[in-house]
Amino acid sequence: MFEDFHLASILVSTIRNAPVLIFAAMAGLFAERSGVVDLALEGKMLASAFVSASVAYVTQNPWLGIAAGVGISVVIALLQGYVSITQKGNQLVAGIAINIAVSGLSFVLAQFFFGQGGRTPDLGQARLFDIILPGTDAVANIPFIGWFYGKLIGGHTALVYLAFALVPLVHWVIYHSRFGLRLRAVGENPHAADAAGVHVERTRFLAMLCAGVLCSFSGAYLAIVQSGFFLRDMSAGNGFLALTALVFGNWRPLYTAMGCLMFGFFGALQIQMEGVELPGIGKIPGSLIQMIPYVVTVIVLAGFMAKSVAPRAIGIPFVKSR
C-alpha cells in the first residue's frame, strides 16, 4: 500500500522536520532584513528547547513550556540586540558567544535540576497532541486520499500548522505592512531611513523581538514535539541550516520556506537511507549519511543552487550621521 512506500514516509517526515527550520529561518529573516546578522539562532533554539522542556515537565503543561521558551528566547534576542545595536559590537562574535554560552549553561542547569547527565526527564503525557482532522476515519480506506488527508495534511501538532501558516503571514508583514517597509529600509539603507524619520535602532530592536519569539518555537518544537525531552546540544546545527535556507531563499519568506522544506526532505532521506542496501553501492554507513545536510548547506552557500543578494546593511552597526 501507499503507506509502505518509502517516498510517502519521506514526505510525511519532511513535513515534520521542516517546522524547526521554518521557525528559525523566519526568525533570522526578521533579524537579518533589519540589518542584524543572527548567528545566535542556534543558541536561542537550544535555550528555548531546554526551558520549554523543563517547564513543560514541571508543570505537566506543554503550553506553559512553550510560553517559558518564548520568554528566554526573547531575553537572549534582546541581549543580542543590546550588544549588536546599542553597543555596536561585532555581531558575528556576539552570535557565536551566545551559542557557546548557552551550550554550556543549558547542560549545567539540566544537570543541576534533574541530574540525568544533562538531559531533562521524558515529558510523557505533557507532549503536544496530534490534531486529527475531522473526517479522517471516513476517508481512511480510500487509497492515496486517506494517506494524503490523514497523514500528510492531518495528524500533526498545532506547531506544525503554525509554522506553515507563518510563512504567508511573514510575507505579508515584510512586504505589505508599514513595519515591514521600515524593517527593509533600515536593513538596506539605514541612513536614508533615518533621514526619512524612521527610528533605526528601535526598528531593529522590534525585529530582534520578532526573531526571539519565532526562534523560541523551533526550540520548543524540537523538545516538546519531536523528542519529548531536552538533550545536550540537541539543536545540532539546525540554526545554521535555517540561516543557509535564508541564503538559499534570498531572504524572502516564500523561497526561504522552500529551502527549509528542501533541508527537511534531505533530513528525512537521511533517516530512510540508514541501513538500506543501495544497488551497486551497498550499505552506506550512518556517519557518512549524517553529513548530507551539512554538505548540501556548503553546496547551497557556494552559490551552485541559487544566487542571492544579502540585505545591504547586514552586519554593520548604525551610527547616526551628523
Next chain:
Amino acid sequence: MSTNDLPRWATAVVLPVLNLLSALLVAALVIYLLGENPLESLGILVNSAVMNPEGLGYTLFYASTFIFTGLSVSIAMQAGLFNIGSEGQMYLGGLGLTTVILALDSSLPGWAIIPLAMLGSALFGAAWAWLPAYLQARRGSHIVVTTIMFNFIAASLMNFIIVTYLIPSGQQNPASRLFAETAWLPRLSGWFPILGDTPLNISFLLALLALVIYGVTVWRSSWGYQLRATGLNKHAAHYAGVSITKMIVVAMLISGALAGLASVNALMGSTHYLALNFPAGAGFIGIAIALMGRQHPVGILLSSILFGALIQGGFDLSLEKSNIPPETFIFIQGLIILFCGAMENFYAPAIAALIKRLPSRAR
C-alpha cells in the same frame, strides 16, 4: 566612542582586564546561584591549577594546545576572517599526523618521524581549511557558516574513518592503535623532575616559538603588512596591489595548518593514539583566546595559560563540587567571547572620561 581616543595602555591592558573580570563576575554569580561559594571555588581552582608544580605542568600542557588554536584563529582574524573551523581543522590535523605515524613508526627513528608527523598534521589541517577559504574568496560564501559546516562534516567523516579503518582488529574502543615509542614527544619532566608525571612536553617550547614567528611575521614583514591591510580595509589593500583572493586563501591555509599542529601536543605528547573527538573543544577555545588576547602574541600566551588553568582547575573543581561540572567552563568561555569580543569597548567611554579628569602630566 572609538578606542582611538584612548592611550594604548588603556586599550591593550585596562579594557581586556575589565572585560575578563566582567565575564568572571557573571560566572561567579551563576556559581553562587548553583548553591556553591564562588570564592571557595576560585580557591580550589587556583590551588589545583597553579599552586603546585604538577598542576602547573598540566595547565601549561593544555595551554600548549590552546596557543596553537589561538594562533590559528588570530592569523585568520588579521586578514578579517572569522575562522570558526579550527576545531575541525585540528581534528583532521590529527588524522594527518596519525597517518604518517602509523605508516612509518616501525621503520624510521624519532628524529625523522616527529617532524614528518608534524608536517602531516599541518598539511591535513590546511587542506581542511582550503575549501571554505576558496569559497569565501571566489564565491563569497560566508566563511563563518562554511567553517561551522566543515566542523560537522569533519566530526562525521572522522567517525567513519576511525571506526572503519583505524580500530585495530579485535578492539572495540573507537581509537587507533598506540603509536610506537619513537613517535612520542620528549616530556619536560625528564629535565625538570619536579613536574612529576605531567604530559607537558616539548610542544610547549614549539608553541612559544610559533608565537615569536607569528609576531615577527605579522608585524615585521611586508607580507604581514599586506595581511593586516587586507583585514583593516580590503578595498584599500586591493587598490595598493594586494591580491585579496590570494591573501584570503593563504591566511586560511596557515590558519588551518596551525590548527592542525595543535593536534601534535594532544596526540604525540599525551595520549599517543588517535581517539574519537580528541580536540574536545580546543578549536572553540581558540576563538576566546584570540579575542581575549587581541591577536597579540603576549595576549595569546597569557589567555592560553588562563584557559589551561581553567580546564585543569575546573576538572579538579568538578570532582569536589558536583554542581560545577566541566561544562561550566564552556559557559564561561562563551561569556569571555561575549565580553572580550563583542562588547570589547563596553568600558571605553568610562575610561575615556576618567582619563580626561587626570591632570595632563599623568597622561
